[in-house]
Amino acid sequence: MATKAGRMHSVAEKQRFKFRIQAPSERTPAEKDREEVRKYLRLIPTEPEPNLGRVREIKEEIKRGTYLTREMIEEAAMQLALRLIRKGTD
Numbered sequence: 001m002a003t004k005a006g007r008m009h010s011v012a013e014k015q016r017f018k019f020r021i022q023a024p025s026e027r028t029p030a031e032k033d034r035e036e037v038r039k040y041l042r043l044i045p046t047e048p049e050p051n052l053g054r055v056r057e058i059k060e061e062i063k064r065g066t067y068l069t070r071e072m073i074e075e076a077a078m079q080l081a082l083r084l085i086r087k088g089t090d
Helices: 002-014 029-046 052-064 070-089
Strands: none
């Protein structure tokens, strides 16, 4: 029995932790805001570019010819203008 007590005593000595007592401190709203900003700053490198998906969609639409280009808009405007002129003369 003495050997068990001796072993437990040595284990208890190894598991001693040092604690430091601090006075409670109040966090101001500015400190809370800074902490929240820091949290999001740490996340920025891991987040993908938010517009990257839309850029890919636009590139695909341009390849298919379904995305409006300046030329396509000008052509449509010219056709509309011709229709309006023709209706005015009828």
